[in-house]
Amino acid sequence: MNRYQLIESLVPILEDTLVICNIGIPSQELFSICDRDNHFYMLGSMGLCSSIGLGLSLTTKKSVIALEGDGSVLMNLGSLATIANRSPENFVLIIMDNGSYGSTGDQATYTSESTSLAMIARGAGCDNVIECSGIDTKELLGDVLQQRVPSVIVSKIDPGSQPLPVIPLHPIILRERFRSSIKS
Numbered sequence: 001m002n003r004y005q006l007i008e009s010l011v012p013i014l015e016d017t018l019v020i021c022n023i024g025i026p027s028q029e030l031f032s033i034c035d036r037d038n039h040f041y042m043l044g045s046m047g048l049c050s051s052i053g054l055g056l057s058l059t060t061k062k063s064v065i066a067l068e069g070d071g072s073v074l075m076n077l078g079s080l081a082t083i084a085n086r087s088p089e090n091f092v093l094i095i096m097d098n099g100s101y102g103s104t105g106d107q108a109t110y111t112s113e114s115t116s117l118a119m120i121a122r123g124a125g126c127d128n129v130i131e132c133s134g135i136d137t138k139e140l141l142g143d144v145l146q147q148r149v150p151s152v153i154v155s156k157i158d159p160g161s162q163p164l165p166v167i168p169l170h171p172i173i174l175r176e177r178f179r180s181s182i183k184s
């Protein structure tokens with residue numbers, strides 16, 4: 001299973017959540033699979049998907065999902081400590097760990113060698129850290145959303161990306177419709 005297939009499998013249970021999606025091809029894949037107002041496609045701020053998701057979750061009772069990548073989390077490891085120490089019950093960090101920088105040509109990241117993001121998250125103090133295969137991710141996400149357990153899910157998938165066009169939404173339109181779905 002690659003990232004496109006993982007996102008495709010998760011889309012049905014993202015409908016009632018607020019989704020922050022990592023910059024680049026992950027956002028293009030989510031947009032192409034299913035575009036909804038509750039999706040925030042990052043157009044900048046590389047590395048900050050988990051931080052934006054955490055910040056949002058502290059301001060709303062709605063479930064917030066950060067659809068992160070391994071390369072992005074490796075750029076911003078300090079975010080895991082903030083997530084652990086604030087630990088809002090409505091926040092789930094999903095790290096789609098394909099061991100590569102998918103948006104820049106699939107260069108290998110250190111998670112394809114010795115680095116375990118699940119172990120780093122546990123060391124940061126996150127209580128419920130689950131490492132799983134891509135295929136098991138949907139069921140696990142459904143469980144933690146239902147139980148409202150703050151969680152980090154490291155979903156191990158294969159590298160590879162779909163060739164897709166850029167998202168044809170103006171940033172202000174994207175911001176306003178996402179704001180509306182936060183308030184709705």
Ligand SMILES: [Mg+2]
Nearest residue numbers: 069070071100
């Ligand atoms: Mg990656």
